[in-house]
Every structure is written in structure tokens, then in C-alpha cells.
Amino acid sequence: MALKGTNQEYGRPYNRRIVLETIRVQGPIARGEIAKRVGLTVQTVSTIIRELEANGFLLAAREERRRRGYPATELTINPDGGHAIGLHVTPRGIEAALINLAGAVIARRERKLPRLKPAAAFDAIGDLVVALRKQKPRGRMLGIGLAMPGPFDVESMSFVGPTTLEGWNGVPIRERLAEKTNLPAFIEVDHAAAALGERLYGAARDIRDFYYLFFGVGLGGCMVQDGNTLRGSHGNAGEIGHLPMVPGGEACPCGNLGCLERYLSCDAMERRAQKVGTDGWIKDVTPLFRSAIVAIENLFDPLAIVIGGIAPPAVIDKLMAAAQPLPHSVAERRDRSVPRIIRSANGEDAVLRGAAALAVSGVLSPRIGLTFAANDPLMEREAAA
Structure with missing residues (x-):
């Protein structure tokens, strides 16, 4: 993926996100290589990396000395620098997992609820999220991603039949999810979430x-x-x-x-x-x-x-x-x-890891047009600046 920096008015948080995403996908990687890949100066990349290190998102290690000169510092994502919760809601129930920045499943929970209705589903999601957050009570929680059967907003096909969620038509799912969990919430159809998980971790x-x-x-x-x-x-x-x-x-x-x-x-x-x-x-x-x-x-x-x-x-x-x-x-x-x-x-695990990656990507990656939540951890320092 060709991630490039920008000089537009939202450039600072955007550039920070593309640098972090490049390290997450390409790491371990040196500053100079990051600068070449994203089209920013080494000085700009170095400034961004200092901010990311201060936020605990990165790990740095010196390359083994192979020739004269000072070896470059290689950067990787800190797996414990943040976590996200992935949810998979199907006609058979709910699966939930706590995922770190490296895509590892830290803990999982499930609730068998055949033909679940929205009210019962969101109550169960609230309970599952509370249980998972206890696994990392002091960890930075980036957000929550929910994967579910589609298609969405198609009158003859959405939320009808045994392979989808009957009775969910018209439910403001993303808003209910954010309200129930107090986390930045992201929604995707399950096969696309699974594809994202496979691309990143599989x-x-x-x-x-x-x-x-x-x-x-x-x-x-x-x-x-x-x-x-x-x-x-x-x-x-x-x-x-x-x-x-x-x-x-x-x-x-x-x-x-x-x-x-x-x-x-x-x-x-x-x-x-x-x-x-x-x-x-x-x-x-x-x-x-x-x-x-x-x-x-x-x-x-x-x-x-x-x-x-x-x-x-x-x-x-x-x-x-x-x-x-x-x-x-x-x-x-x-x-x-x-x-x-x-x-x-x-x-x-593909769909759970992909659903969690939705939240990580939604908060950390460079997609112009995303609305970032007020409690976006990368925006905290920006607001204070």
C-alpha cells in the first residue's frame, strides 16, 4: 500500500498516522526507509517518531553493526502500546476478543444467543466488553470493531433469512455500540473484516x-x-x-x-x-x-x-x-x-482479528474522511499542543 504524507491543513495527525501504519505493516524499519516510503522528510518523520515513542506506540532497537558508522535504529510497533476489541455477531451468538497491536488474541469470550434480538445483543456485548477490559485494566483501549453479516440497507436482503440477523433493520448499530461501550466504534460486514485480518496477520x-x-x-x-x-x-x-x-x-x-x-x-x-x-x-x-x-x-x-x-x-x-x-x-x-x-x-480468528483491526485502523491509519472520536489517544497530544 502506497501511504503518502500530506501538507494539507490536517497534515500533522494524518502524517502521524501514516508513519505509524507503515511501521505497523513494514517494521522493523529505519527512519530513512520510512521517509522514502511515505514521501516525507527524515526530519519530519523523526519528529513524528518522537511523539509516537512518547505515547508508547513504538519499540526501538539498534541494527547490528555491519559496517563503519553508527547503526540505524529500527522501529517496530509495541504490541502492548494499545488494544482493541473485536466482535463477531452472527445468528448464533456473539464472539469477542481482546487484541493487541500485533494482532495477538489476549483473551476471548463468547455468548451463545441463537436468533438474538438487538436489545439482548447489546446487553451481552456490554457484559463481554467489561470482562475483556478486566484483562488489561490499565492498558490503552483504542476502540471496538464489530463484524456482522451483510448486506446493509438493501430492503429485500438486509437482515432477512437464516444467514443474517433478522429483526435488526433500522437499528443504529454503530451509535448503540459506542454508547454501550464508551469506545470509538467501527462496523464492517464480516467477510471484509476477515479479509482485513488476513491481510494484516494471516x-x-x-x-x-x-x-x-x-x-x-x-x-x-x-x-x-x-x-x-x-x-x-x-x-x-x-x-x-x-x-x-x-x-x-x-x-x-x-x-x-x-x-x-x-x-x-x-x-x-x-x-x-x-x-x-x-x-x-x-x-x-x-x-x-x-x-x-x-x-x-x-x-x-x-x-x-x-x-x-x-x-x-x-x-x-x-x-x-x-x-x-x-x-x-x-x-x-x-x-x-x-x-x-x-x-x-x-x-x-480471522474475523475477530479483522474486527479489532477495524478499530486500530480507524484510529491509527490514514483514511481521509474518517471522523475520529474525542477520546482518540493520538488526538490527546494534538489537543494539548
Whole structure:
């Protein structure tokens, strides 16, 4: 990702954030290299680094001396310099995790609440957040990120059916979350949050262009291009589960027939496995899975497709194996350096780590247009200046 500094009026906090994000993604890294990457002077970068060190966000260590001269100081993120909470709300309940700046899960909690209603969900979230904050009572809490099934604000598809959260239509989710937790709050659809977690902490950390196929209760996907998740004009890109793939097939709550997630999702797997077993389900859906892979590759041309979500890793492995050999597509190249399909390294943690990363990125990373909360820890020194 090409992060560049700015001389516009909001430049000081913005530049601070791009320096911190560069260290978080590229560290250990020296000041001079940071300056080259973000397009700022070494003096400006050094000033920013002093501020970040004063806030406890960075760790510094001297390079081993290999030649004449004073060795450069290499900078990394201080894992304990801040924490965030990741939430995953599904039709089956709530998972929550406390995550440090390095993406490590410090503690986790869950609450099984099938078909949960908003009031009960936010009460449970409040309890879970209190329990998690006790794990780091003196730690700096940056914010909270919530991942949930989409799409959002689509009358015929949002919050209807067994793979989403029925009865949540019209709920001011972000506002309720911030009010309940007293933390800067960020919301994202679950497959995009999982893709973000995989980009930062998982199998795709060194892959700039990949597609994340998310097996949730339903099925979603997200293209990551040059390190950025592509979300579409209304944030609903990636609803691959609602592609009609079986002519005259099963009715879907969205109103169409034969949607992919009616066959290829955790909900579909559990329904079908009651009759034919998990292996029988895999055999039945393998042709659809192969078609989905080819469609993704021909539409997006990713370097690889990362497959993850809440489905058991062993099931994903069997499905990937059954799909071999993969059909022809634009991805079939002799110079490939990675496999066409890769299982997520994060497993079920991908969405939680990604949800927490939403809060970290929302507070620390350079996205113009974000509204930063009054208790943004990076803004405290700015206000005092």
C-alpha cells in the first residue's frame, strides 16, 4: 500500500498516522526507509517518531553493526502500546476478543444467543466488553470493531433469512455500540473484516492482491487490491452468496432462486449433512465450489483466493482437495508463485482479528474522511499542543 504524507491543513495527525501504519505493516524499519516510503522528510518523520515513542506506540532497537558508522535504529510497533476489541455477531451468538497491536488474541469470550434480538445483543456485548477490559485494566483501549453479516440497507436482503440477523433493520448499530461501550466504534460486514485480518496477520500478509472467500453462516467474499479491501459504492461488494448459480434451484430469502449460499455455506452444510453427512455434502457441492473459484478468478484476477471463515478447517481442507484439479481460468499461469487457493491461517480468528483491526485502523491509519472520536489517544497530544 502506497501511504503518502500530506501538507494539507490536517497534515500533522494524518502524517502521524501514516508513519505509524507503515511501521505497523513494514517494521522493523529505519527512519530513512520510512521517509522514502511515505514521501516525507527524515526530519519530519523523526519528529513524528518522537511523539509516537512518547505515547508508547513504538519499540526501538539498534541494527547490528555491519559496517563503519553508527547503526540505524529500527522501529517496530509495541504490541502492548494499545488494544482493541473485536466482535463477531452472527445468528448464533456473539464472539469477542481482546487484541493487541500485533494482532495477538489476549483473551476471548463468547455468548451463545441463537436468533438474538438487538436489545439482548447489546446487553451481552456490554457484559463481554467489561470482562475483556478486566484483562488489561490499565492498558490503552483504542476502540471496538464489530463484524456482522451483510448486506446493509438493501430492503429485500438486509437482515432477512437464516444467514443474517433478522429483526435488526433500522437499528443504529454503530451509535448503540459506542454508547454501550464508551469506545470509538467501527462496523464492517464480516467477510471484509476477515479479509482485513488476513491481510494484516494471516496467510495473505505478503500478498497484495487476493480474494477472501468467507464461509460464515452464509457465504461472502472480498477482493483485496494493493492491500485495500474493495467495498463498492455502498459498502456491499462481496455478496457472492447471493449469486443465482442453480437455475430453478432452492428459494432464497433474498427472493431469488438457486443462490450460491443455499448450497455452499455453513448453514447449507449443516442442513445437508443431517441427511448425507459432511462428506456427502462436500461431494454434492464440489462442482459449485469449482464454478465459484473460476468466476472469482476470471472477474477479479487475484494472485490467490484465501478461503476461511467459521467453517471447520478440516472441512475447508477436504473441500479444497475435492476441487482439484481446478478448472481453467485466467489464474492458470506457468509463473505462479503461490497456489491458486489457500486456506486461511487465522481460522475462526480471522474475523475477530479483522474486527479489532477495524478499530486500530480507524484510529491509527490514514483514511481521509474518517471522523475520529474525542477520546482518540493520538488526538490527546494534538489537543494539548
